[in-house]
Amino acid sequence: QVQLVESGGGVVQPGTSLRLSCVGSGLSLSSFAMHWVRQAPGKGLEWVAAISFDGSDKSYADSVRGRITISRDNGKSTIYLEMNSLTPEDTAIYFCAKSKMSLYYDLWGQGTLVTVSS
């Protein structure tokens, strides 16, 4: 079964760091651009970051630039999101999503919940 599986979420205190992972199961992610999209509780979807198929290009939303790093290990078919200096505003479900050349998402993971609270 082709799927994306996120992990690494949890409850953390403001100012701390967290690393999320997204593993491709049943498919190799090495040919695809990958993205992280988040959804705050009861809110809509917000694009967070993107990485090209080979990791050479990365883009970030203004709301996270400088605090978040996206990376990938194609050998492990895994995408990462390193988040630093977390604030309560970062509380959300974080989805990884796969795109083709056109930047819409044809496959989503089930999401991992990050809660930033003291």
Add this chain to the structure above:
Amino acid sequence: EVLMTQSPATLSVSPGERATLSCRASQSVGINLAWYQQKPGQAPRLLISGASNRATATPARFSGSGSGTDFTLTISSLQSEDFAIYYCQQYLHWPPLTFGQGTKVEIK
């Protein structure tokens, strides 16, 4: 940044009726527009790309139209499994990729 505005915020429809959802972009995005369906506790699912191209698993009762700044998602005859939140997304001008705020389709 391209602002995507969806209307209405909530649409109350009876099963079997037609639903029409709107999405407007703050500048032209051509046909670089996708629609997603999200049910409670689930990830979004791609319905439409290229403004009007149904994804593989999307039933024929879903249709998309429009170009430039104005887009429509139509569900011809609502089924029980169609009650959900629908998001549009533009993917021409980025970063950032931007979504509408969503339209909730609820049972009337």
